[in-house]
Amino acid sequence: MMKITKLPLSISMLSLLAVLSSVQASETITNCTQVIKADGTDIDSTPGNRATGTPVEDDEACIKLLLPFDYGDAPDPLYPSLSTSNGARHQLGTGVFLGSCVDSDPGVMASGGALGGMATKDDISVDTPAYGACIAGDDEDGVTIDVLDVGTAGVSVQVIASAACRLNAWIDWNADGNWTGPAEKVFANAQLNAGINKLSVDVPPFAVVGDSYARFRCSTAGNDGITGxxxxxxxxxYKVKISKIVKAPVSLGNYIWLDGNQDGQQSKGEYGLVGATVTLMKADGTVARDLYNLVVPTQTVDATGAYKFTNLPEGDYIVKVTPPAGYVVTAGGVDANTNTSDTDNNCVANSSGAQTLPVTLTEGTEPATDGDDTNSNLTVDCGFYQSKTPLYSIGNQVWVDDGAGVSTNANNGKRDAGEAAVMDGVQIELRDNKGAIVKTATTSNGFYLFSGLAAGDYQVCLTATNFTAKSLLLGYTASTNGNETDANLNIDNNDNGSDTTTSGLCSSLVTLGDDEPTKESPTAIGVAGDDGVGTDDNRSNLTVDFGVVPPKAAPSSVSVGDLVWVDGDADGVRDTDELGLAGATVTLLTATGTPAKDLDGKDVTPQITGADGKYLFTHLPSGDYQITVAQPTGYFLSLGGLDVDEDTNNSDSNCVLDKTGLAKTAIFNLAEGTEPDLAIDGDDNNSNLTADCGFYPQMSIGDLIWEDKNADGVQDSSEPGLTGALVTLTGADGISTVYDVNGKPVSHITTGTDGKYQFTNLTPGTYSINVKPPAGYQLSPGGADPDTNTSNADSNCKAIEGGFQTLSFKIMSLDGKTGISNNSVDCGFYRSVGLGNRLWIDLDGDGKQDPSEPGVPKATITLVDVNGKPVTDIYGKVVQPQITGTNGDYFFGNLREGDYVLQVTPPTGFTLTQGGSDPNDNVLNDSNGITKTDGTVSSLPIKLTWGSEPTNDGDNDPSTNLTIGFGFVAPEGSLQIPTLSQWGLGILSMLLSSLAFWRRRKI
Known part of the structure; x- marks a missing residue:
């Protein structure tokens, strides 16, 4: 006798499944059998084989079973892919897969480490078992996705399936490492057929540009989740790339020239008109803005004559040119739209100089013969010539008299080799012989020029403002040695200025005439004696120079701060109860956008704000800076952008968005002793603590439109949501369109079976909810203000003309966490049924109500249920009996749907006419009364259903039944046969009463 131990060699399918239920995916299991005697002794061919515990002969038979699975391969643990993360996995072997094949995966990393960056190449070889025909060891071949540009609708997605299956798919739009964010489930049980399936997805406007990951799962049953x-x-x-649509810029330029022969054509030897300013305007006369919505700055022409405005949106533009004094526009005025010549004059005269006709710029249509591509028009030129009246000029240079490393040359009043020009923008004034200011100019590469002057006496001054706080020459002093006291001596490259900066550094009077020095050098355009604007050399004095000496003492440090805050109401002003924003990264940059350095030459490290939202950069040299702020995800920049220099308000927002979407301040200056004092920002005047930026979180509003069965204005647990209600979010005025945080109009919502609605991605502010319920619904009592009553069980709507609407209410968050959602804005509606008609005297006894037959007055009619019990209306009030009037009419309204019975007590002596018709047959003129065994009169049960009642009964209302009439025979002698005129009056009276009855029903 023998028995089998361990697992049998032959097992049933049921027992196999029982064993496999505990097996991990893609795990190999081993089942073994061993044969021994029933008493436990060995029956191997070698006796005692098991005696030592180490058999010398294996009497076991084993089989191995492999359960093949396909796993996802997005980077784990960021995304759940491995078996330890309950990763998405599919049993193989049924012939259902995506693309050309599927092979098995182990569900673990061979090295035991994390799965990193493996999407689209899970294997380097085809693992067995495999199904289909795998190519190059990669079974991620079933999905092809077109370019995912932010905000693009209908992006093509092609999915190849081997057999019919249901597709569920996700794309991580916000790149936060999961697929649970808004709109990230892009397909839900989409039915695929065998072969190529063409689908599409919409890329949301909030999608984050850069690399992200997508997961596609298809199975016969469907309903697959992210894991499992x-x-x-x-x-x-798949690893996918989300990109941003880049709109091609257009540009416009080219040449402002001195038209010496006045022929309107550019000729050899004619040069650019130095000092002319060129301004770009829109065709309607408003300022032009570039693709970043920045005002296009004015350009000043140098010796090349060239100008160019770039990064422009398509549109119509006008180029305005202001020439130096004494110059007028030459012949021409040719329309640049119709004439693409690059040598003619496109300007006509205007009040300030000249301007072109409107020039249209369109991508891909601009001239291809002007030296660039078809997105740029470089044929817009303007020529000028000098008027015949003799004109004069005076100029030349301002330099730093520091000796250029040779101490003996410092402050010697002469411009020595290596000494640099002052910075651009130093202010120069030209005064007449009485000290009145004639013109102003600023240095460019150290040079200045006043042209278009009449002969006479003039004085040139470096203004005192150059040396004051926050000015370019703060700390500089006058060159004091070797001054030339008489600038008319025409000695070049020496200092002609006075020595007191508080009054400005001024030359002596210079007399301009026809005998000015010639061949002066250097000049702004590099040609000896040429002032660059066409003035005759003998009428131009280019020898009036100024030397300045730089400060010696090292400047004290300056600092800047102060706050990044949660702007709860998004108004750009920090209120006392608004809190700091934690997690914002604040970076200090120079005016050119490079990382700032402190006084020790070290890079200034960016700071991340804590709970108080504060930041502070210290130990800085004086200079021009800008601050950038990268806010935490889910926050948006408030209104603001005021200049830090010009606005010292310590509670406003100073940031604007740049072209990349980064919040930053305008460029501001920090200078020792000039910053806001203690009374403004709480510290000394070497620190500016007014650079603040506000951000707000996105908000949401909901929640329920419900059917108020008992019309009490309170949500009961048994009352369902109302399907088909149209819910619209408006501004506080109840009319204006609302825009979300991305600037898009907020669409209305039609409620589903749960009655829920939700408006998301909203800015803080004041709103109102407008509701249009399905036809036949009436507003429940309520109308509580959502601001003052935050109950989530009441009705907030009030009736307005054309619909129903809440009072305006405010939504905001002071800390960015609480108050970001208001899900208590609810509105209830109800519907009711009714019945009625009249009691009449059946004069001819035929059981039919004729137009001439009068009503039965003073009859009592009572509404009860089918058991004869009193009933209540939708408000819960007991329905009271009614006593008929002269015309015998009655009506019971505001009833619940259900079955009812009418009981009638007529006046004494009145008996029921023939009839007893079914009251549910909707016949208008029959008698529905029956006489019960106890002698009372009632109707048969009447079923009232909203929307199913007759509309041919006089009120065209499917919620009322006005066909339930009762005919009676009057006692003998109680009726007088009417005359013909009485018959007429009776008919007229009945018609009028019917009209009044119908009007009462409508009211």
Missing amino acids: EATDGEVED
Whole structure:
């Protein structure tokens, strides 16, 4: 006798499944059998084989079973892919897969480490078992996705399936490492057929530009989630790239020239008109803005004559040119739209100089013969010539008299080799012989020029403002040695200025005439004696120079701060109860956008704000800076952008968005002793603590439109949501369109079976909810203000003309966490049924109500249920009996749907006419009364259903039944046969009463 131990060689399918239920995916299991006697002794061919515990002969038979699975391969643990993360996995072997094949995956990393960056190449070889025909060891081949540009609708997605299956898919739009964010489930049980399936997705406007990951799962049963097991099919993960649509810029330029022969054509030897300013305007006369919505700055022409405005949106533009004094526009005025010549004059005269006709710029249509591409028009030129009246000029240079490393040359009043020009923008004034200011100019590469002057006496001054706080020459002093006291001596490259900066550094009077020095050098355009604007050399004095000496003492440090805050109401002003914003990265840059350095030459490290939102950069040299702020995800920049220099308000927002979407301040200056004092920002005047930026979180509003069965204005647990209600979010005025945080109009919502609605991505502010319920619904009592009553069980709507609407209410968050959602804005509606008609005297006894038959007055009619019990209306009030009037009419309204019975007590002596018709047959003129065994009169049960009642009964209302009439025979002698005129009056009276009855029903 023998028995089998361990697992049998032959096992049933049921027992196999029982064993496999505890097996991990893609795990190999081993089942073994061993044969021994029933008493436990060995029956091997070698006796005592088991005696030592180490058999010398293996009497076991084993089989190995492999359960093949396909796993996802997005980077784990960021995304759940491995078996330890309950990763998405599909059992193989059914022939359902995506693309050309699917092979098995181990579900673990061979090295035991994390799965990193493996999407689209989970294997380097085809693992067995495999299904289909795998190519190059990669089974991620079933999905092809077109370019994912932010905000683009209908992006093509092509999915190849081996057999019919249901597709569920996700794309991580916000790149936060999961697929649970808004709109990230892009397909839900989409039915695929065998072969190529063409689908599409919409890329949301909030999608984050850069690399992200997508997961596609298809199985026969469908309903697959981000994780977990499916009994067939395949999971494919992809690394995708989200990009931003770049709009091609257009540009315009080219040449402002001195037209010496006045022929309107550019000729050899004619040069650029130095000092002319060129301004770009829109065709309607408003300022032009570039693709970043920045004002296009004015350009000043140098000796090349060239100008160019770039990064422009398509549109119509006008080029305005202001020439130096004494110059007028030459012949021409040719339309640049119709004439693409690059040598003619396109300007006509205007009040300030000249301007072109409107020039249209369109991508891909601009001239291809002007030296650039078809997105740029470089044919817009303007020529000028000098008027015949003799004109004069005076100029030349301002330099730093520091000796250029040779101490004996410092402050010697002469411009020595290596000494640099002052910075651009130093202010120069030209005064007449009485000290009145004639013109102003600023240095460019150290040079200045006043042209278009009449002969006479003039004085040139470096203004005192150059040396004051926050000015370019703060700390500089006058060159005091070797001064030339008489500038008319025409000695070049020496200092002609006075020595007191508080009054400005001024030359002596210079007399301009026809005998000015010639061949002076250097000049702004590099040609000896040429002032660059066409003035005759003998009428131009280019020898009036100024030397300045730089400060010696090292400047004290300056600092800047102060706050990044949660702007709860998004108004750009920090209120006392608004809190700091934690997690914002604040960076200090120079005016050119490079990382700032402190006084020790070290890079200034960016700071991340704590709970108080504060930041502070210290130990800085004086200079021009800008601050950038990268806010935490989910926050948006408030109104603001005021200049830090010009606005010292310590509670406003100074940031604007740049072209990349980064918040930053305008460029501001920090200078020792000039910053806001203690009374403004709480510290000394070497620190500016007014550079603040506000951000707000996105908000949401909901929640329920419900059917108020008992019309009490309170949500009961048994009352359902109302399907088909149209819910619209408006501004506080109840009319204006609302825009979300991305600037898009907020669409209305039609409620589903749960009655829920939700408006998301909203800015803080004041709103109102407008509701249009389905036809036949009436507003429940309520109308509580959502601001003052935050109950989530009441009705907030009030009736307005054309619909129903809440009072305006405010939504905001002071800390960015609480108050970001208001889900208590609800509105209830109800519907009711009714019945009625009249009691009449059946004069001819035929059981039919004729137009001439009068009503039965003073009859009592009572509404009860089918058991004869009193009933209540939708408000819960007991329905009271009614006593008929002269015409015998009655009506019971505001009833619930259900079955009812009418009981009638007529006046004494009145008996019921023939009839007893079914009251549910909707016949208008029959008698529905029956006489019960106890002698009372009632109707048969009447079923009232909203929307199913007759509309041919006089009120065209499917919620009322006005066909339930009762005919009676009057006692003998109680009626007088009417005359013909009485018959007429009776008919007229009945018609009028019917009209009044119908009007009462409508009211």
